[in-house]
Amino acid sequence: MKRLLAAAGWIGLAALAGCKEGVLDPKGPIAFAELQILYDSLGIMLAIVVPTIVATLGVAFWFRASNRRARYLPDFEHSGRLELLVWAIPIMTVLLVGGVAWVGSHDLDPKRPIEATAKPVRVQVVSLDWKWLFIYPDEGVATVNQLTIPVGRPVNFELTGSGVMNSFFVPQLGSQMYTMAGMVTNLNLQADHEGTYRGLSAEFSGDGFSDMRFAVHAVSERDYAKWLAGARSASRSLDADAYTELAKPSVAVVPTTYGTVASNFFDIVVRTTAAECRGQTQ
Structure with missing residues (x-):
């Protein structure tokens, strides 16, 4: 028995x-x-799951064939106390879990700005086949498949798509948000620790979906300033011709930096894809 418990413990740690x-x-x-x-939700659900499992095992043990002390009640039909117990506990569980989800969904509204003294960083995101384009409108630079943000500052994302729907997701930073052609969604996130975090598409979008990943580099303010200086010195420029080439389907695209970005480029992409969508539906 001890070996079995030890093995279960090691399996749990490995998981x-x-x-x-x-x-x-x-x-x-x-x-x-x-x-x-x-x-919180797990704790509430365990409060009913664990007693139910224990009660099931207890009933099976007590009413075993060899237990002569167990009462045999073939004519049992109804018990108000049992009905109250059977319905009250699940109802309370649903109310508690629903309350946690309801309060959390309002407190963590993706559009709600994160309270901070530092000025938020604006990043405009375009999902392409099969890559991610990040535009820094206030800094005038853009990147592909790599996102650099300063630690301790909120990041305000505006997201759209060039074709099929995708889902922007950085598991260690928080909520995922869908990107749709001709539409703009908003998301506010923040990194509190320096490091490199994995970003991905959480919505299947075709052949290159498995390689539609990007790295999020959370760096200090000093390193962020250095990165911006290096990005602005990049020779590539993100204009209409560069975007047309970038929008072509491609797989496992290496990270790229654009030192300059055409004015209001994100808005142009949104309007263009919206017009294309309307043309396809007519």
């Missing part, structure tokens, strides 16, 4: 080791709050 770089390893306030909701 938890796989949670690194995922939703159970938060690195920002949004991800941490979502993890707290997950733990």
